[in-house]
Amino acid sequence: MPNVAIGFLGTTLDRGAGAERWTRWRPTVALCQQDDLVIDRLELLVSPRAQTLADAIVEDIALISPETKVRIWPFEVPDMWDFEAMYSALHDWARAYPFQPEVEDYLVHITTGTHVAQIVSFLLTETRHLPGKLIQTSPTKRVRDAAPGRYDIIDLDLDRYDKIAQRFAREHQEGESLLKSGIATRNAAFNHLIEQLERVALRTRDPILLTGPTGAGKSQLAQRIYDLKSKRRQVTGEFVELNCATLHGTSAMSALFGHVKGAFTGATTDRRGLLRAADGGVLFLDEIGELGLDEQAMLLRALEEKRFLPFGSDREVTSRFQLFAGTHKDLVDEVAAGRFREDLLARINLWTFRLPGLKDRTEDIAPNFEYEVERAAERTGERVTFNRAARERFLEFATSPQAEWRANFRDLNAAVVRMATLCRGGRVVRTDVEEEIARLERNWSCAPTESDVEQTLAEVMGARFRDLDRFDAVQLAEVMAVCRASQTLADAGRRLFAVSRTKKRITNDSDRLRKYLLKFDLTWDQITRSAATRP
């Protein structure tokens, strides 16, 4: 393909008079004088004041390089050292120029022009407004080769350089390893997800949505993405994490957006709110599907305009944070049910990563198990070891179809913690493992997972839920879940007694439900307003 060079006329370097000029290195002439490079066309940007010099250069190029066609472009910038003016002028030129990268190769000559011109040439080449490679000419050191000197072509497509590519590959690996907490995961789908996430995380300030079943590690992953960004100096602020399931009413508004003193009863001081706490950093909203519709609207505005009104304030504040959102729900379903704003979903659904559950990653159970063992040892301060039989038995069970891993990593972590705590002398043996397997199977035999039950109950009742029998706990949690998903007490009653009510002449669902709740000292309001008691 023909080579087209683009460059500024060097009003100093390209100058030269008399036959002597041929012994001097003049970059623009030298560019066309290389014995192993043909410039088929030269687009020469010339200040109108330097027209005479340009004419002389055109003549010299015609002599030394008959194949080169030179086109002069009058290029007027009042101050060639003014970055903004220079950038605008060259940007305009580049936009107007009919580049045909399929049929011509472009070389941007950066040896001539002011330093500002060189910087601008570089920037526009890097952003591919000038779709070519850089070319630099230079005189050789030995005087005998004064003209035409040498040249170097610099391709800014860094993937083309083996050593640089290796460097990047190493950096990617480090990033991926960080995202995986250093666990050598083997699941191809998961590794692919991490690989993509590593690239996306370092390139975008847009929201990132992490979905997947409970306990799949969304929260940990969010923290690690932040750590990676922090390590690469892409964030200046904090990592602020909030589980939206713990929010409701005015406290939700003020927790997120802050409030001013006197905004509501009990607001005795100003509160900054989590959005502002995450300024320059990352705000991770876990279980974003639980966020109220009002808060969703505020959040959307804060995302789009980086501005929002603290509760009770009439002065907008700004915060530039990156949003990470987590959910185990299908937000599309939530939109259909009217519980989630479609526009907010559209805004946060740009980069969505679905974390697979542990059961879909059986090949990763072993490395995660080792990781959990190490963490357990760190936490207890004592070395914990599994003997060979214990380890083999546990992994055999863990990777078998019998292991449901309903709460995924949360289950795995709990299992390891329990075994590490219950074993004698820091040595987990076969019987410890068998006991744990029995415990896990028992847990999984109940419909909702233990942790889901505990979480729901804790949200409403606080620590009081621990006094419940397991028998009651499971039932109550389910009742609470239905209540929360219902508009009214009657509505919830109809759902809860959907079967038995058809056999009754007079239905009294609301009453039955109210009385049931009363047994636990609970009211409809308490449940549906959820609980802010959870830390």
Next chain:
Amino acid sequence: MITIDGSMGEGGGQVIRSAVALSLVTGTPVRLQNIRAGRSKPGVLRQHHTALAAAATISNGTLDGGAVGDTSAEFSPGRVVPGDYEFAVGSAGSTTLVFQTILPALLLVDRVSTITLSGGTHNPWAPPVDYLAQVFAPLLERMGGRIEIETERYGFAPAGGGQWRATVHPLRSWKELQLHERGDVHTRRATILIANLPGGRAVAERERRVLVRRLNWRECDVTVQDVPNSAGPGNVILCTVESDSVTEMGVAFGQLGVRAESVARAAANQVRAYLTHDAPVGEHLADQLMLPLTLAGKGSFVTGRLSRHATTNRDVLAMFDVAPLRIESYGARTQRVFVG
């Protein structure tokens, strides 16, 4: 199709030129690989590209690859058409080397051709146009070929911009060249060319002093010539030794940063090297004569030890269906190159 590995021998541009010249003459397509593999800037340079393109032009041949920077090329010659041609070499590349590539083919057609070449006429590592006119042309004439050379403008590297014209007459039949004895040297003269050189006269005087001293020549054997028609500056020393049988020439180029004395010493050393033996043909001329000799299919010449350049050249020629060149010792420090 003959495939030629450009890394053979000294691995330079001569491989391309000889291969293409013989391809034109024999009508055999050639594939060149690893072009100039032995050089610091491997691949086709501008002068080689012009040579390849010129070969394609005069023969309506096809050239695949062979662009500047390429390391391979495929050339299929068509029928060579005599006529008027113009070729330009950018970057002051040597025009004489381009000419040598197409000369044999143009000798072997039935009409006169004129070739106008522009670019470098005096380049280091290439015979200057004076050498073609004064040394090569007379010997070619003795072999039956006639060329006339007219220099219009000098083109010294690095500015180039020279222009000259060669008229190539059809060769009716090859004559046998027998060049065994040098005979008596009857004329020695050195011409110092200077063009657009500030203080050029002084430079030339310093060169003259060294030539006179080292060669033991007379002051009047050395003439200084101002070249008016040159674009750029230049300085070349041409030392001519005429004997009964042949005219030979030593050449050295002035360059920025090289002292005048060193340039003169280089020129003198070439003459002294030539005069150390009795062979009529010097190192570079031996190289030039090989192709015509092999095409003639008869004749022989005696030279000093063949350079690596020359043996590479012979190896390239041997790949074509032409009379093979043979080499034998001829005296203590000389060799005879012959056909038959």
